[in-house]
Amino acid sequence: MTVLTDVLRQSVVVFSQNYLPMSRVNIKRAIVLLVTGKAQALDYSTGNGWLVRSPSTSIHVPEHIRLTFGNSERLWKVPPVNRREVLRRDAHSCQYCGNNRHLTLDHVMPRSKGGLHTWDNVVTACEGCNSRKGDRTPLEAQMPLRTKPKSPMHPTVAFSEMFWHEYQIGE
Template structure:
């Protein structure tokens, strides 16, 4: 038997009206969305999945996945500026040339002296040793291949959806 605290600590996956996985919410929020009619259960045919929540007057089965029935206004999301903190986060605080996590700096893949810009696609984390060795050259010229190709961060909903489908194969 599942205790009350176990049930209340569960998460429910929320899908958009277009069936795009958006995020996870706690079970209390899921109940509020279901009761107010702003969401519907996605796995209604499967009576064994989910959790049974009872109050003195109502028994409600809360499924593992719900779908919003209202199309909310999507928040406008802009790609954040390519600043040091965000670049370090994207590259997991690791030098993209040697893998070191000490004395980290920001390196322009195509040096600014050669016309490179300070954009997500052109900046990576590099340790001071690799950055000094690479100097004003491209990785190809310095024979220093990148571990990962630099790219701008994804929209949070897209990122969550990719992670969701990777963890929940069909």
């Protein structure tokens, strides 16, 4: 019985019609996509995957499947700059000292000096660092940023990057 439950815990990488890695799904969802013809196997030749049997049939579920339906890639808009999204991007930590308590938003280039409320100008900062930096740039305040602020990535691109790093062939 442990072999059965081990197989059901596996996940399958789903590619779009254009062969872009989109997501991971559990093996049950992959079986449904394969049986209904909404997906096709991508790696029959390697033999990787799992053989799943039922009383009436057996199916080979590969590690990678490609969707055979759907429209062109979904449209995605960059989310608006707001506290929740900036905190998520900055992993809920101050971008000056790394603290994760009493967080606020800080404009890297202060708005009084022409800084805009954009993804590449807003970072998470603790109250102490935000007041210490005040109305100055990080260079003027001698407070370097831990990471360069940037706008969020399209979810498919983010998953693709993670996927390709995970499956990167030896260096």
